[in-house]
Amino acid sequence: MNILVIGSGGREHALGWKLKQSKRCGKIYFAPGNAGTAVIGENVDLPADPVNTKNADAIDWFCRQNDVELIVIGPEDPLAGGLADRLQREGRYIFGPVAAAARLEADKAYAKQMMRAASIPTAESRTFTDANAALTYLQARDEPVVVKAAGLAKGKGVTVCSSKQEAIDTVNQFMVDKVFGEAGETVVIEEQLVGQELSVLALVDGQNIFVLDPSQDHKQAHEGDTGPNTGGMGAYCPTPLVDDKLMSTIQREVLVPIVDTLRRDGVVYQGVLYAGLMLTAGGPKVLEFNCRFGDPETQPLMVRLKGDLLQIMLATITGGLHKVDISWDSHCCCCVVMASGGYPGSYEKGKVITGIKDAEADPDVKVFHAGTKQQGADIATAGGRVLNVCALGADLAEAQAKANAACEKIDFEGGWYRKDIGYRVMK
Numbered sequence: 001m002n003i004l005v006i007g008s009g010g011r012e013h014a015l016g017w018k019l020k021q022s023k024r025c026g027k028i029y030f031a032p033g034n035a036g037t038a039v040i041g042e043n044v045d046l047p048a049d050p051v052n053t054k055n056a057d058a059i060d061w062f063c064r065q066n067d068v069e070l071i072v073i074g075p076e077d078p079l080a081g082g083l084a085d086r087l088q089r090e091g092r093y094i095f096g097p098v099a100a101a102a103r104l105e106a107d108k109a110y111a112k113q114m115m116r117a118a119s120i121p122t123a124e125s126r127t128f129t130d131a132n133a134a135l136t137y138l139q140a141r142d143e144p145v146v147v148k149a150a151g152l153a154k155g156k157g158v159t160v161c162s163s164k165q166e167a168i169d170t171v172n173q174f175m176v177d178k179v180f181g182e183a184g185e186t187v188v189i190e191e192q193l194v195g196q197e198l199s200v201l202a203l204v205d206g207q208n209i210f211v212l213d214p215s216q217d218h219k220q221a222h223e224g225d226t227g228p229n230t231g232g233m234g235a236y237c238p239t240p241l242v243d244d245k246l247m248s249t250i251q252r253e254v255l256v257p258i259v260d261t262l263r264r265d266g267v268v269y270q271g272v273l274y275a276g277l278m279l280t281a282g283g284p285k286v287l288e289f290n291c292r293f294g295d296p297e298t299q300p301l302m303v304r305l306k307g308d309l310l311q312i313m314l315a316t317i318t319g320g321l322h323k324v325d326i327s328w329d330s331h332c333c334c335c336v337v338m339a340s341g342g343y344p345g346s347y348e349k350g351k352v353i354t355g356i357k358d359a360e361a362d363p364d365v366k367v368f369h370a371g372t373k374q375q376g377a378d379i380a381t382a383g384g385r386v387l388n389v390c391a392l393g394a395d396l397a398e399a400q401a402k403a404n405a406a407c408e409k410i411d412f413e414g415g416w417y418r419k420d421i422g423y424r425v426m427k
C-alpha cells in the first residue's frame with residue numbers, strides 16, 4: 001500500500017519510519033517532508049495548507065497518479081481546514097479527523113463548551129467576543145488567570161499571566177491589536193491550574209478508544225522549565241506520573257465522554273485524540289484537546305510501539321480498533337530536541353549538521369529529523385527545532401543519559417538542547 005504523509009516535522013519522520021516497518025507498506029511519500037524523510041521515502045512538493053480547492057485537488061491528483069491509498073495528516077492546520085473532508089474518496093483511507101471533529105483543537109471556546117456539556121474536569125473559564133467585556137471581567141478578578149486565543153495560533157496563543165496587567169495586555173494584544181488575526185477575536189480566560197502536565201494520546205475509530213502510553217512534554221525553552229514557551233523541547237514515555245488506575249479515570253472521565261458527546265452532536269471522531277492534562281491536587285483536569293499526534297510525544301511513542309502501525313491506522317479508520325494488537329517496549333524512551341541558536345526567537349538556517357551517524361551507532365539511539373534539509377552533499381538546518389534525538393534505557397535516567405550523550409556527538413553552529421528532559425520525575 002502506497003502512503004502519503006502530510007507534514008515536515010519529527011512527528012512525521014517518526015510516523016513514516018514506523019509505517020515503513022510494516023510488511024504492507026509500499027512507497028511512502030512526504031509532503032513536504034525533511035532531509036530525514038527523504039531517506040525512507042520521497043519528498044513531494046504538495047501544499048496542504050491553506051486548505052483550498054486548488055491545494056486539495058493537487059493532493060488528490062497526486063494520490064490518483066501514484067496509487068496512494070492511505071493519507072496520514074500530521075499537523076492541525078490542514079485537519080482544521082477540512083483536508084480530510086476534501087480528500088475522502090471511494091477506496092481511500094485517510095488518517096485524521098474531519099474538520100467538525102478537529103474543531104476540538106481549532107476552537108478552544110467550542111472545546112470548553114463541549115467539556116462543560118460532557119462534565120469533563122477542566123479549568124473554570126469564561127469566553128469573550130468583546131474586548132471591553134473581557135477587560136471588565138479581568139478588573140473584577142484577583143486570582144491568577146490564563147488568557148487563550150480561541151483559534152489556532154501556532155502554539156503561541158496561550159499566556160499564563162503572572163499579573164493582572166499582563167492579562168489586560170494580553171487581551172488587548174489578542175482582541176484589539178489582533179496579533180493572531182481572527183484566531184484571537186474570541187478569547188477564553190480561565191483559572192490557572194497548578195500541577196504536573198501530562199499528555200495522554202488515544203486512537204479513536206469513531207466508537208472504540210485505545211489509550212496509548214502516557215508521556216510528558218517540556219514546553220519551556222530552558223532547563224528547570226524556565227524561559228519562553230516553544231513547540232516542545234523534549235518528551236519521555238512512559239511517565240510514572242500516572243498509574244493504571246489514574247489512566248482508567250482519565251479514559252472514563254475525559255476521553256469516553258468527549259467522544260460520546262461529539263457523536264451525540266453528529267460528529268464522528270476518527271484519528272488521534274490528544275488530551276493535555278494538568279494533574280492538580282483535585283485530580284486530572286483538561287488543559288486542551290488536540291486532534292492529532294503530539295510533537296515531540298509521538299517520537300518516543302513510535303520508538304516504543306510494538307505492532308504494525310499501518311495495520312493500526314487502517315483499523316482506526318475502519319472502526320476495527322478492538323481487533324488490533326498494540327503493545328509497548330518495556331524500556332523508557334527519552335526524546336531530546338536539538339534547536340537552532342536563537343529559537344524560539346529568530347534564528348539562522350543553513351547550518352551544516354554533523355555527527356548524526358555517529359550518534360546512531362548506539363543501537364538504542366534513533367535520530368528523527370525535524371527542521372532539516374539537504375544542502376548539496378550535506379544535511380543542514382532549516383527550522384527552529386532541528387533534530388529529535390531519542391534513546392531507549394532501562395529507566396528514564398538511563399534513557400536521558402543516552403539521549404544526551406548522543407546529542408553531544410551531533411554538531412551544528414548555534415545548536416543547543418535541554419539536558420534535563422524528565423527531571424520532574426527523577427530524583
Ligand code: AMP
Nearest residue numbers: 123146158160190191192193276287288
Ligand atoms: P494549551 O495550548 O491550552 O495546552 O496551553 C499551552 C500551555 O499553557 C499548557 O501546556 C500549559 O503549560 C499552560 N496552560 C494552559 N492552560 C493552563 C491553565 N489553566 N493553568 C495553568 N497553565 C495552563
Ligand code: GLY
Nearest residue numbers: 217232294295296
Ligand atoms: N507537544 C505539544 C503538542 O503537540 O501540541
